[in-house]
Amino acid sequence: MAIILNIETSTKNCSVSIAKDGIQLCLVEENEENYAHGEKLNQFVDWCINGAEINLNEIEAVCVSKGPGSYTGLRIGVSSAKGFAYGLDIPLLAMDSLQVLVESQINTDVDLIIPMIDARRMEVYTALFDNKGNQLTETEAKVIDELSFEDLKDKKIVFVGDGAEKCQEVLGHLNATFIQTYPSAQFMIQKAQQKFEEQLFEDVAYFEPYYLKDFIAGKKKTE
Structure with missing residues (x-):
């Protein structure tokens, strides 16, 4: 049993949930066309912690959606999750983005x-x-x-x-x-709890998003 922070950023939906023993305490998410995950993710985590009425140091694991999906979104989500895992000295869990959709x-x-x-x-x-x-x-x-x-x-x-x-x-x-619809952190809760109980933890140092395809940058627009 545990308090787990879930992060889903594989699409335009920036989504964060906190659950205790497999029961959702709070969900914060927003579908943003401009992929403003980098600006909003940590704010959403703060709001979720406040909404769940817990302290940051009570979180016992962090679960992140690993992909496939948006290159930028996945990079931001995984970097943030690894930061929480390092900073709080807690296990890192990962879940396939397609599985998040399936859970719904x-x-x-x-x-x-x-x-x-x-x-x-x-x-x-x-x-x-x-x-x-x-x-x-x-x-x-x-x-x-x-x-x-x-x-x-x-x-x-x-x-x-x-x-x-x-x-x-x-x-x-x-x-x-x-x-x-979009993948939502509310549908990560049960799998994250199961992975925690089975101790299916990721190696924080070496964990990378599952991009599936190589990133191809768009051409810069000229005046």
Whole structure:
């Protein structure tokens, strides 16, 4: 049992939660188009600590969403989490960003949960999960077209994530529901507690985000 700080910054949603013994004490999050995670994350942690009515030194572990997702968002979230782990001398836990999305749909009346994190254009980060949250395929960066998931047309599916809506038009022929949403730290709580109890800790010194694809910087605009 523990008080755990959860940090999710893999998309436009900057999200922080604090839970005690697997029960949420406070959640602070904001969906920001400009990815202002660097400016707001530590403020959100402070607000969450105040809302949970605890002291910083009462936190016993920090769990971070490790990716895949936004290069900048993941770098900021992981750096902050490692800072808390070092500064407070507490364990670091990590959770896959796709799993965070899946946790919001656990035990729903579907055969498959397919999380989709937007990777620009018609590409998404995705994998297949059953309705208990077990991962069935490797995580991949997948370009979506009309033939994608054609072998699953006899399955009842929920597509969930910030890449779901853009895929609805080309995948609308499937027996599927499309939920446009973002990973939230409120859905990290149960897995983080489980990982803490099983002592599945990360090496703080060597832990890095799971980017999946190499970062490609955009060209600087000229006058």
